[in-house]
Amino acid sequence: MNTTIETILNHRSIRKFQDRPLSDEQISLLVKAAQAASTSSNIQAYSIIGVKNPETKQKLAELAGNQSYVAHNGHFFVFCADLYRHEKAGEMEKQEVTESIESTEKFMVAIIDAALAAQNTAIAAESMGLGICYIGGLRNNLPEVSSVLKTPDRVIPLFGMTIGYPDQNPDVKPRLPFNHVYFEDHYDTGEQYEEQLKEYNETVSAYYNERTDGRRSDTWTGQMAQMLAHPQRMYMKEFVQKKGFNNK
Amino acid sequence: MNTTIETILNHRSIRKFQDRPLSDEQISLLVKAAQAASTSSNIQAYSIIGVKNPETKQKLAELAGNQSYVAHNGHFFVFCADLYRHEKAGEMEKQEVTESIESTEKFMVAIIDAALAAQNTAIAAESMGLGICYIGGLRNNLPEVSSVLKTPDRVIPLFGMTIGYPDQNPDVKPRLPFNHVYFEDHYDTGEQYEEQLKEYNETVSAYYNERTDGRRSDTWTGQMAQMLAHPQRMYMKEFVQKKGFNNK
Numbered sequence: 001m002n003t004t005i006e007t008i009l010n011h012r013s014i015r016k017f018q019d020r021p022l023s024d025e026q027i028s029l030l031v032k033a034a035q036a037a038s039t040s041s042n043i044q045a046y047s048i049i050g051v052k053n054p055e056t057k058q059k060l061a062e063l064a065g066n067q068s069y070v071a072h073n074g075h076f077f078v079f080c081a082d083l084y085r086h087e088k089a090g091e092m093e094k095q096e097v098t099e100s101i102e103s104t105e106k107f108m109v110a111i112i113d114a115a116l117a118a119q120n121t122a123i124a125a126e127s128m129g130l131g132i133c134y135i136g137g138l139r140n141n142l143p144e145v146s147s148v149l150k151t152p153d154r155v156i157p158l159f160g161m162t163i164g165y166p167d168q169n170p171d172v173k174p175r176l177p178f179n180h181v182y183f184e185d186h187y188d189t190g191e192q193y194e195e196q197l198k199e200y201n202e203t204v205s206a207y208y209n210e211r212t213d214g215r216r217s218d219t220w221t222g223q224m225a226q227m228l229a230h231p232q233r234m235y236m237k238e239f240v241q242k243k244g245f246n247n248k
Numbered sequence: 249m250n251t252t253i254e255t256i257l258n259h260r261s262i263r264k265f266q267d268r269p270l271s272d273e274q275i276s277l278l279v280k281a282a283q284a285a286s287t288s289s290n291i292q293a294y295s296i297i298g299v300k301n302p303e304t305k306q307k308l309a310e311l312a313g314n315q316s317y318v319a320h321n322g323h324f325f326v327f328c329a330d331l332y333r334h335e336k337a338g339e340m341e342k343q344e345v346t347e348s349i350e351s352t353e354k355f356m357v358a359i360i361d362a363a364l365a366a367q368n369t370a371i372a373a374e375s376m377g378l379g380i381c382y383i384g385g386l387r388n389n390l391p392e393v394s395s396v397l398k399t400p401d402r403v404i405p406l407f408g409m410t411i412g413y414p415d416q417n418p419d420v421k422p423r424l425p426f427n428h429v430y431f432e433d434h435y436d437t438g439e440q441y442e443e444q445l446k447e448y449n450e451t452v453s454a455y456y457n458e459r460t461d462g463r464r465s466d467t468w469t470g471q472m473a474q475m476l477a478h479p480q481r482m483y484m485k486e487f488v489q490k491k492g493f494n495n496k
Contacts, residue, residue: 001277004252004375008281008368029249031430033256035423037367038382041475042468044424049431056433084437085428086472088445093473100476104485104494105387108359112406115363116370119285120256123371127252134286139353150434158360175283176292180333182279183297185304186398189332197336220290224334225341227289228348237352237496246352246494248485 007127012172014131015069017164022075026128030077030163033124034117045106046114047082048121049149049157050075056148063144064137064160074130074164078138078145079118081110081245084154101154102247107240114158125163135160139233146243154244171211174203176220197221255375260420262379263317265412270323274376278325278411281372282365293354294362295330296369297397297405298323304396311392312385312408322378322412326386326393327366329358329493332402349402350495355488362406373411383408387481394491402492419459422451424468445469 022030031048039045051057054071060078061070070076083101090097100106122132138145138160145157175181180196201219208216240246270278275298282296299305302319308326309318318324331349338345348354370380386393386408393405423429428444449467456464488494 002251002375004255005277005281005372007252008372009284011284011286013286028426029253031426033253035426035429036257036259036420038259038261038370038380040382040384041471042421043472043475044429047429047431047435049433049435051433053433080435085424085441085445086476088442089469089472090476092442092445092469095473095477097473097476099482100479103479103482104488105481106476108387108406108484109384111356111359112363115360116367119364119367120371122286122364123368124253124256127250132286134288136288136357139356148434150436152435152437155435158356172284173290176333178276178279178283181283181292181295183295185297185299185301186396187295187297187328187400187403188398189400193333194336194340197333197340221337221340223289224291224337225343225345227291228334228338228345228354229343231348231351231496233353234347234351234496236356237494240352246485248479248482 004127008123010172011126012170013133014166014168015133016168017069017073017131017162018167020074020165022163027075030121030124034121037116037120039113040109043109043113045081045083045086045110046117047080047155049078049080051078059148060138060145060160063141064135065140067135067137069133069162070135070160073162077121077161077163078149078157079114079159079161080151081114081156081158082154083110084152087154099248102244104246107246111158118161121161130163131166133162135162142239156240156243156245174207176200252375256371258420259374260418261381262414262416263381264416265317265321265379265410266415268322268413270411275323278369278372282369285364285368287361288357291334291357291361293329293331293334293358294365295328295403297326297328299326307396308386308393308408311389312383313388315383315385317381317410318383318408321410325369325409325411326397326405327362327407327409328399329362329404329406330402331358332400335402347496350492352494355494359406366409369409378411379414381410383410390487404488404491404493422455424448
């Protein structure tokens with residue numbers, strides 16, 4: 001166990017920050033960390049927008065479902081899937097690249113690239129004693145978020161990340177049982193599968209029970225079924241296609 | 249600058265490994281690191297398959313385009329988007345979750361979750377002195393890869409990761425200019441955009457030139473246009489939809 005792995009294992013999302021902005025040096029180091037991540041065939045199919053303007057932050061906080069920590073933090077990053085520069089590369093080189101750029105394959109590549117870069121930023125930030133929280137809530141309203149951030153076609157904001165000096169110290173949340181997530185040699189849907197989910201339900205229940213003096217005792221399958229029974233963001237398919245992704 | 253950030257900035261893909269398997273303790277720690285990553289609303293929409301069987305590794309190496317380091321390394325992980333356990337949760341809780349599970353939104357969530365987990369594994373491995381390489385080549389033939397790994401519907405292998413003790417010491421590859429990837433407050437497609445790509449072309453050219461005694465002088469836009477002019481993996485849209493993703 002080294003300090004990097006300790007940092008990784010100690011991750012908790014931080015949703016309350018001190019009123020203390022990150023320095024430009026810190027921001028620059030976090031972006032460089034993002035850029036150091038692996039990228040499929042060096043395609044670098046992502047961009048990062050750092051939001052400093054308080055009005056823009058406030059607007060994004062509202063669009064993300066009134067999450068105040070989107071406005072109040074040390075810095076707010078938005079990670080985007082980006083194939084705009086690749087369309088440009090095609091133009092510069094007089095090659096027809098649309099078919100490729102609009103493929104589901106490249107949609108996946110751009111999402112993976114952006115996520116790998118983001119996670120580097122997250123780990124780098126946490127190693128500096130900062131806290132982070134991913135903001136998937138930006139996807140509640142991507143047409144508006146895109147317009148606020150002026151992203152062109154071929155660019156989709158995927159999620160935000162609030163970063164800052166923590167003003168809270170939440171617990172690490174228990175994850176699914178190791179053997180439910182990790183398989184050897186092949187996937188296995190045998191009878192242990194449902195047992196593991198029930199085991200995790202008990203773990204999650206105990207976690208909430210302890211933290212709420214028994215007022216809350218959710219299970220994981222209960223939380224998931226409840227969430228998934230109410231489909232969210234069903235505009236997404238049409239939206240990403242309109243932006244030039246996931247069409248072919 | 250701390251050791252974690254040094255590890256992150258020093259990333260190079262390693263494609264040649266010593267003949268020395270990872271220990272079960274190392275593997276377990278790398279999976280725990282993966283599980284510690286952020287996940288959208290605790291959905292944990294990914295699974296990891298660790299491949300130990302030499303025949304399976306050989307088969308996957310061939311399917312990934314005869315990349316020998318997929319067979320010869322310290323360990324080989326496959327990261328999968330996984331909404332199978334969420335379908336199960338729906339059944340256990342007698343809730344209808346198909347519409348949600350089959351949405352483009354949840355397809356994105358599962359890809360992001362898997363990528364964040366994978367990057368934690370990558371950084372943890374590198375912090376232990378190991379080298380890694382992502383294997384997107386698995387997506388050359390996902391129907392066969394899925395069958396080898398016995399993944400059910402609602403599970404898609406996204407990419408592999410070779411890990412092991414490095415037997416080479418490649419250079420760190422130069423990335424796109426900082427200001428081309430990082431924007432403040434909003435995206436900007438102004439005239440600097442193409443200039444930055446030209447600047448990067450010179451950097452990339454110089455990089456190859458130096459390393460090949462002038463035999464190679466690719467540019468980035470040239471590489472990208474060439475790659476994208478030949479659409480790859482165009483079966484993907486139909487494949488992921490058949491597996492129950494990205495339908496709604």
